[in-house]
Amino acid sequence: MKLFRLIILILLAGASNSAIGQQLLIPMDESQTNHLKAYGLLFNHLKDGSKATWLLNYRGGAFLTASNDELIRTARIKNIHLERISESQAAQIIQSIESPGSNTSVVNLEKAPRIAVYTPDQALPWDDAVTLALSYAEVEYDKIWDIEVLNGSLQNYDWLHLHHEDFTGQYGKFWASYRNNPWYITQVKQMEAMASELGYNKVSEQKRAVAQTIKEFVGNGGFLFAMCSGTDTFDIALASEGIDIAPTPFDGDPVDPNAQEQLDFSKSLAFENFSISLNPLEYEHADIDVPVAINEIDQSLDFFTLFEFSAKWDPVPTMLTQNHVSSVRGFYGQTTAFRSDKIKSSVVVLGESPGRDQAKYIHGNYGRGTFTFYAGHDPEDYTHRVNDPPTDLALHPNSPGYRLILNNILFPAAKKKKQKT
Numbered sequence: 001m002k003l004f005r006l007i008i009l010i011l012l013a014g015a016s017n018s019a020i021g022q023q024l025l026i027p028m029d030e031s032q033t034n035h036l037k038a039y040g041l042l043f044n045h046l047k048d049g050s051k052a053t054w055l056l057n058y059r060g061g062a063f064l065t066a067s068n069d070e071l072i073r074t075a076r077i078k079n080i081h082l083e084r085i086s087e088s089q090a091a092q093i094i095q096s097i098e099s100p101g102s103n104t105s106v107v108n109l110e111k112a113p114r115i116a117v118y119t120p121d122q123a124l125p126w127d128d129a130v131t132l133a134l135s136y137a138e139v140e141y142d143k144i145w146d147i148e149v150l151n152g153s154l155q156n157y158d159w160l161h162l163h164h165e166d167f168t169g170q171y172g173k174f175w176a177s178y179r180n181n182p183w184y185i186t187q188v189k190q191m192e193a194m195a196s197e198l199g200y201n202k203v204s205e206q207k208r209a210v211a212q213t214i215k216e217f218v219g220n221g222g223f224l225f226a227m228c229s230g231t232d233t234f235d236i237a238l239a240s241e242g243i244d245i246a247p248t249p250f251d252g253d254p255v256d257p258n259a260q261e262q263l264d265f266s267k268s269l270a271f272e273n274f275s276i277s278l279n280p281l282e283y284e285h286a287d288i289d290v291p292v293a294i295n296e297i298d299q300s301l302d303f304f305t306l307f308e309f310s311a312k313w314d315p316v317p318t319m320l321t322q323n324h325v326s327s328v329r330g331f332y333g334q335t336t337a338f339r340s341d342k343i344k345s346s347v348v349v350l351g352e353s354p355g356r357d358q359a360k361y362i363h364g365n366y367g368r369g370t371f372t373f374y375a376g377h378d379p380e381d382y383t384h385r386v387n388d389p390p391t392d393l394a395l396h397p398n399s400p401g402y403r404l405i406l407n408n409i410l411f412p413a414a415k416k417k418k419q420k421t
Contacts, residue, residue: 022067023090025083026075028060029324034397037078038063039406040137045071046413047112047140054107054319054414056311058097061322061407063109064090079397105311107319113158113223113412115141118149118165118214118230120190129227129378129391130161133405136393146194149210154217158412162230164334164377167211167237168285169204170250172229172334176281179249204246211237215269219367225408228333231373232288235268236276247280269371270364274342283334289375290337290358299382302330304337304353304360319414320363320372320407321350328400330360332384333377338362351404361404372408379404 026038042052042063052065065071067084075082085093097104117131121143134141144153154160166172171188178184191203200206211234218224226234236245240263244256255278256262265272276286284291305327309317330337330353337358343349344364350372351361363372377384379401380391396402 023085023087024065024067024071025059025085025090025093026063026065027081027083028062028322030060031081032060032324032398033081034079035324035403036133036137036393036397036399036406038080039403039409040139041071041075041078041080042109043112043137043139043409043413046109052109053094054109054322054410055093055097055104056107056315056318056322057102057104057308058093060324061319064093103308103311105315105318107315107414109410109413111413113409114156115139115159115161115409116144116154116157117141117161117163118145119143119163120145128161128163129402130225130405131163132378132391132393133402134409137406137409139409146206146210147198149213150198154213154222157222159223159225159409160214160217162214162224162226162234164228165207165230165233166285167207167230167233168240169202169207169237169246170280170285171203173277173280173283173285175249176283202246202251204244204251208237208241212241215366218269218369218371221368223369223408223412224371225374225405226371227374227405228377229285229335231375232271232274232335232338233285235271235288236274236286239263239265239268239271239274240276241267245276245278247278249280268344269366270344270347270362270373271338271342272344288338288342289335290339290356302353302382303327304330304351306351306361307349315414316370316411317348317350317363319411320404321361322407323400323403324398325400328360328404329379329382331376331379331382331401333375335375337375338373374404 028035028038032038045052045065050065052063055062055064072082094106097106119128119131174184195203195206198206215238243259243262245259248254260276271288274286274288277284306321306323311318337353337360340357340359343359343362347362347364349359349362352359360375378391380396380399
């Protein structure tokens with residue numbers, strides 16, 4: 001028995017010693033069994049104080065980190081594909097990636113960002129694709145809403161996602177179709193009560209103050225990510241500072257005369273030269289969005305293409321577009337896509353619909369921070385509507401559309417490099 005125990009101890013010691021100097025490669029190409037969980041694995045690895053490397057344009061944007069028994073066990077439980085490689089193999093990979101002739105690059109990931117999602121407490125997880133993605137990937141986040149934003153809580157976070165909100169105070173312009181529905185009536189009452197509690201005369205004034213506070217957060221170095229109507233209504237609210245653009249059904253009084261002519265596009269982040277809709281019966285807020293009738297395009301043909309950037313010269317857009325495919329299935333939302341002629345020239349288009357003069361995925365800088373806008377509601381629910389059932393991401397573990405969301409989660413963890421010029 002003693003001899004048997006001695007043999008076991010020797011074997012265990014050998015196994016432990018063999019792990020020394022090993023690296024773990026987390027491929028993100030077609031060989032990966034669960035892309036979405038892999039992001040969560042890396043995020044929590046960083047959160048625990050470990051370091052990792054993002055291999056841009058290598059095997060779909062693979063990750064590399066020191067061998068860790070706990071990481072291996074967790075990956076096995078979550079069906080995440082890992083590959084153990086030696087230090088010399090890792091060095092060879094890095095050397096090939098950094099060679100001058102390759103469109104690949106290495107980015108060090110050092111610290112998990114502190115994440116906040118702008119959403120009301122009563123919102124269900126499947127109401128918002130980002131909340132759904134974070135929950136499935138098991139990435140920790142806090143919920144904050146208008147009170148927290150206006151009370152200065154954003155200083156506690158690095159990364160903020162905007163719930164598909166209407167920052168113009170028009171309640172998503174659902175009045176024409178849903179004004180008699182109990183959920184709509186309840187929402188309006190709750191928002192009006194909050195505005196009054198916070199000292200605002202109108203919900204539109206409160207929402208604009210929230211948008212301006214979030215803009216300051218970005219200017220001070222924050223990372224902003226928004227989807228669906230949280231993109232264009234945010235910019236509309238900023239450009240309409242001091243102007244009443246909410247028709248009578250939304251705030252009880254008419255819009256300001258010449259409201260359109262008074263818009264100041266220098267105050268918006270991503271869009272300019274847009275025309276706002278002052279008709280309460282229209283679903284659209286402005287002509288930034290590309291409204292597309294469901295029967296206008298065959299769903300099987302609706303894709304948008306990710307641009308390929310120079311990994312060495314443009315690491316930020318390269319990080320944000322890492323994927324195992326270059327074409328991603330389209331999907332609808334209250335804001336489905338952005339008209340190309342309404343996007344500021346300073347904004348980088350990350351993904352567009354070929355031949356349709358519209359962008360799906362854009363990125364830009366403001367002050368010391370950045371913003372990324374992703375049009376559409378749910379990458380795996382093509383025509384998501386009010387009261388539709390939730391999307392089960394366990395059925396879509398390799399979703400390229402959801403990968404774009406999670407690229408944004410890891411982006412703030414990257415060690416900043418001096419921009420090559």
